[in-house]
Amino acid sequence: MKILVVCGNGLGSSFMMELTIKKALLELSKEAEVTHTDLTSVTSEKADIYIGAGDIVDQLDNGVRKIVRVVNMMSIPEIKGKLAPLL
């Protein structure tokens, strides 16, 4: 299972969300590979789940990809709730 966190620049928000997702996975007792990238390099990386702010990940939605839209990127409860059904 690979989870790719996507943001506009791949520098700040995606890394902070990656930390939050890792904590959420720990609390769910689930294991997954979590990495982050920016919107322009995302097409070269394959993942099982693409996660990020709605503004960003909506641009990746091709009807096939599994997309998770996060409102509060620092919220462990929100991320747990949205990831749990997909793991």
Added chain:
Amino acid sequence: MLTELLHSETIQITNEVANWQDAIRIAASPLLQQNKIEKRYIQAMIDSIEQHGPYVVLTPKVAIPHARPSDGVNELSMSLLVLQKPVYFGPDKPVYVIIILAATDHTTHLQALVDLTQVLQEPSQIDNIIGCKRAKCVMDKIKQYATKEQL
């Protein structure tokens, strides 16, 4: 590391600003004055939000505007602006805390972001920072929250 970047010279508190673009300009002004960033970095942060939407509002009430190292960053730096009245980054995105991030590459700023995540993961800690009337208070709170897991 976060406390080395956010201190009395990079933390500001103000009552209100005209719009989110001004919030970014004011928040980034200490870094411009200290020559840590070039003026074009400020425009790049604004352009990035205009292009991608207000995704820099990572968590309610907090925005972390940033652009690329190549957009005019001279030295790894951060600055923080607390607003007494919110500025709207989007129709449902009121923001009280603006944290400018200026990174020089993809790695050296990561420890500061680990620390910042500790601060922002707890909504009550954000509210306590918004309640501050002086930069010293903001500094003390950040120090307390950023290091709590090591204690």
